Amino acid sequence: MARHLVCKESELPVGEMKPFKAGDTSVLVYHLEDGFYSTQTNCTHTFAPLRRGKIVDGHRVRCPL
Numbered sequence: 001m002a003r004h005l006v007c008k009e010s011e012l013p014v015g016e017m018k019p020f021k022a023g024d025t026s027v028l029v030y031h032l033e034d035g036f037y038s039t040q041t042n043c044t045h046t047f048a049p050l051r052r053g054k055i056v057d058g059h060r061v062r063c064p065l
Helices: none
Strands: 017-022 025-032 035-040 054-056 060-062
Touching: none
Parallel strands: none
Antiparallel strands: 017 025, 025 035, 054 060
16 A cells, blocks of 8 residues: 655644545545544545544544435
8 A cells, every 4th residue: 555645744633634635546634643544535325525524433434414
């Protein structure tokens, strides 16, 4: 798996998420207490933008719908 630099750590505070381009792919990066994670930008069942969702249970991104 390739690694891509999408932002500085200081640009994404703990508990926040933001979409970025990683090469030709759009990803949603979120910062948790234990590190940075990424996922696809849209929900798989409604294609809603996950950036409008919430981080729940401390580690999951919930669809905004």
